[in-house]
Amino acid sequence: MNALDLVNPATGEVFGSIPVGRESEVDTAVQNAAKAFTTWRRSTPMERQAALLAIADALQARADEFADLECRETGKDRAVMLSDEIPQSADVFRFFAGAARTLPGASAGEYLAGHTSSLRREPVGVIAQITPWNYPLMMAVWKIAPAVAAGNTVVIKPADTTPSSTVLLGELAADFLPEGVVNVVTGDRDTGRLLVAHPVPAMVSITGSTRAGIEVARAAADTLKRTHLELGGxxxxxxxxxxxxxxxxxxxxxxAFYNAGQDCTAATRVLVQERVHDEFVNALVARAKAAKTGPLNSAVQLERVLGLMDRLPGHAVVHCGGKRLGDRGFFLEPTVVSGLRQDDEIVQEEVFAPVVTVQRFGTEEEGVTSANGVPQGLASSVWTTDAGRVARVSIDLDFGCVWVNTHGPLAAEMPHGGFGQSGYGKDLSMIGLEDYTRVKHVMTKLA
Structure with a gap:
């Protein structure tokens, strides 16, 4: 197979194709990155900052092009893309442009008589990167910006259903970076496997499903590559x-329904204290019935979610939705399901669709136990007016992020990443930048 069809999820119609990178294409991209690394690693923080700031400006100047490409492949709301995701992507470039000049870790001192020690924080090398289909542009930015800011070069493979905005980003970046610093290779899962298995990359960074992360970690182990895993929630x-x-x-x-629920932090597993359970379910249902959401990414994703709905246990109550919406494109009715138990499949699995599941709990301890009772540990939220409860519960929740009386906001200065089967490694923030560096100790004998 030399090409893959591109399908508009809002219509189900094929509108184009992408080339499938095989061994020769992957090797060419990696070798280009390796060659560029020999000089880019020695670039100054000032040079990296200037390039990333220029990319941010160019990205915003060409916002309409990026929105057109991404909305056609994802079915996103164009206005939301222009008001939220593109400005946030530019902001991430600008944050890491500044961070490039303030990388921590440099220190010097005499810790052994007659010797001075210093620490160097260096780029890792060529970074293999794999991004998902739910936020193609934004996830590419989250990968590329910190890696390049730290002095690495990258080969990035976007999801096979949503490659175009990443390809355009690579073309844009080439206007401001030396040849080979950012390389894009398109294709299917086999293309990704070839990239991960290639002997040259020193690190693999992936945002994707837990299944994909486990596969990447196994493959990377053969050559002891470092891995940066931001997985399902x-x-x-x-x-x-x-x-x-x-x-x-x-x-x-x-x-819960932002981006049709296709978000690893989506607020879809709702646990409600008994006294307000029924009232709260009614409020959720009323809002779900009035909601309009975009399509799911593909026919495969729609069938997967419909399968979860078909296998609901007898004690589940479907208040609204749960079925395909229309016969064109890959839409699912906004859905609310209550009466669920902790071991139900739809509670344990990440749904990744406009589906809200509801469980009831009695005490604070019971609520926290149910919240923690899944393999994933990416994000969570607590809704209460009790400050003491906020302090206790935020400590006890086993998730990389805890929001209080809100759910979903992100800031480039704060890390994003989880625990357990949500992986390890942080995107955004100075912590995310440090993940793309290595630490070297240099000891010099005094006279």
Missing amino acids: NAPVLVFDDVDVVSAADGIIAA
């Missing part, structure tokens, strides 16, 4: 009985 939303039901339901539905 299954975010609990703990709603206590002192909340304002209306405002909490508004915020949770917005965070």
Whole structure:
């Protein structure tokens, strides 16, 4: 197979194709990155900053082009793309442009008589990167910006269903970076496997499913590559009985259905304290019925979610949705399901669709236990007016992020990443930049 069809998920129609990179294409991209690394690693922080700032400006100047490409491949709302995702992507480039000049770790001192020690924080090398289909442009930026800011070169493979905005980003970056610093290779899972297995990259960074992360970690182990894994989520939303039901339901539905629920931090696993359970379910249902969401990414994703709905246990109550919407494109009706138990498949699995599951709990301890009772540990939120409860629960929740009375906001200065089967490694922030560096000790004998 030399090409893959590109399908508009809003219509189900094929509108183009992409080349499938095989061994020769992957090797060419990696060798280009390796050659570029010999000089880019010696670039100054000032030079890296200037390049990343220029890329950020160019990205915003060409926002319409990026929005057109990404919306055609994802079915996203164009206005949201222009108001949220593209400005956020430019902001990430600008953050890491500044971070390139403030990388921590340099120190010197005499720790052994007659010797001076110093630490160097260096780039790792060629970085193999794999991105998902839910936020193609934004995830490419999250990968490329810190790696390049730290002095690495990259070979990035976007998802096979949503490659075009990453290809355009690579072309844009080439206007401001030396040849070979950023390389894009398109293709299917086999293309990704070839990239991960290639002997030259020193590190593999992937955002994707837990299954994909496990496969990458296994393959990377053969050559002891470093791995940076940002994997699936299954975010609990703990709603206590002192909340304002209306405002909490508004915020949770917005965070659950954003991008058609195809978000690793989506607020779709809702746990509600008993006293307000029924009232809160009614509020969620009313808002779900009024919601409009975009399509799922593909026919495969739609069938997967419909399969979860078909296999719901007898005690589950489907209040609304749960079925395909229309016969054109890959839409699912906004869905609310209650009456669920902790071991139900739809609770344990990341759904990745406009589906809200609801469980009830009694005590604070019961709520935290249910929240933590899944393999993933990426994000969570707590909804309460009790400050003491916030302090206790935020400590006890086993997730990389805990939001309080909100769900979903991100800042470039703060790390994004999880625990357990949500992987390890942080995107964004200075911590994310450090993940793309290695530390060297240099000891010099005094006279």
